[in-house]
Amino acid sequence: MKLPEYIGKEEVGRVCRELKIRDWTKLKEAKVRPQEARKLLALVNTADMPIDPEQFRAGLEVELEHGIRFKDANVTNNHPVVTGMIVLAHLKESLDYYLLLDVAELEGDLLKAVAAGNARKAKGYYKRLALARIALAKAEVARIG
Numbered sequence: 001m002k003l004p005e006y007i008g009k010e011e012v013g014r015v016c017r018e019l020k021i022r023d024w025t026k027l028k029e030a031k032v033r034p035q036e037a038r039k040l041l042a043l044v045n046t047a048d049m050p051i052d053p054e055q056f057r058a059g060l061e062v063e064l065e066h067g068i069r070f071k072d073a074n075v076t077n078n079h080p081v082v083t084g085m086i087v088l089a090h091l092k093e094s095l096d097y098y099l100l101l102d103v104a105e106l107e108g109d110l111l112k113a114v115a116a117g118n119a120r121k122a123k124g125y126y127k128r129l130a131l132a133r134i135a136l137a138k139a140e141v142a143r144i145g
């Protein structure tokens with residue numbers, strides 16, 4: 001069964017022009033500019049949640065990666081508002097969602113490197129994992145107050 005294109009590239013281009021951001025259908029890598037993230041955060045954060053703009057930007061990059069890396073998983077055609085709403089939905093689950101995701105992904109990468117017997121990669125992942133855990137712990141402490 002051929003799946004339909006639910007959000008067309010023309011619509012994404014129109015929204016990008018209206019928002020005065022780059023055409024996200026043409027992105028080759030999941031890199032979001034800070035000013036793009038700020039515009040989208042202001043648009044989708046209607047409940048005025050205390051969302052860190054940098055975490056929102058990082059979330060946009062994570063969600064855009066799905067379609068850029070995996071064309072068959074790009075259900076939004078990189079629509080900036082829909083992508084922003086996906087990020088918002090995750091941040092409603094936890095304001096530290098993307099920090100938690102980073103830790104989980106690095107734990108998986110570390111496990112793969114260890115299982116493959118690649119000590120050099122394992123060491124690199126372990127160091128990145130330790131830093132990600134520190135970032136998560138700092139965010140949790142800041143949230144507690």
